[in-house]
Amino acid sequence: SYELTQPPSVSVSPGQTASITCSGDKLGDKYACWYQQKPGQSPVMVIYQDSKRPSGIPERFSGSNSGNTATLTISGTQAMDEADYYCQAWDSSSAQFGGGTKLTVL
C-alpha cells in the first residue's frame, strides 16, 4: 500500500516559520492535503489540492507539492498553531494518511 512519511516532531519559536514535510513515492503527481488536530478535537483541513486554503484558514498556512515531497509551511507561527498535523493523499482507490507531526511552539 502507498505510504506517506512525516517527521514525528517539529519545533518552532513564536513568530518564526515552521515547515512540515510529507514524503511518498511520486507524491507530486497526486493532490496532497493537510489537517490540523488539537488535543481532544476533531481534525480540521488546512490545505487541499497541494496549496489551497479552505475558507477560514489563516493566510499564514501554505502548502507545496513536488517530486516526492509535500510541505506544509506556517509563517509567523503562533502559539495557537501548536497541534498535530497530518498529510493525506488518494492513491489507487485508497486514502492514505501520514503518521502525523507534532508541532511544538516554544
Add this chain to the structure above:
Amino acid sequence: EVQLVESGGGLVQPGGSLRLSCAASGFTFSRYDMHWVRQATGKGLEWVSAIGTAGDTYYPGSVKGRFTISRENAKNSLYLQMNSLRAGDTAVYYCARGAGYSSGMEDGMDVWGQGTTVTVSS
C-alpha cells in the same frame, strides 16, 4: 450550519458487530462523497472507508470484507456496519465529508464530526 453527528459506538466483544451512523445537516448530502476515519488513543488517523455519490465503495485491506459503508440520501445519513470486530478496531470513529472541489476523491475531507468511540474488549 454544516454538521456531522456520529452515533452507535460502544463496547463490543471480539467477533461481535456494531453499526455506526452519521447524521448530516446543513448541506446537500447526496452531492458529496463521504468517509469514515478512525483514530486509536494516542495514535494517528487511519482511513476506514469511503462511498461516492454514485454508491461506489472503497476500503483499505485492514477492514475489507469485515466493514461495509452505506448511505441513505433520503435520510441524510451515512452508515458503517462493522463485523468480526477485533481489539485492533478499538478507536474513535469519525465521519467526514469529501471536500468535493474536483470530481474525485482526491480532495480530502473538509468537514468532520466529533467522533464516536468503539471499544472491542471481552
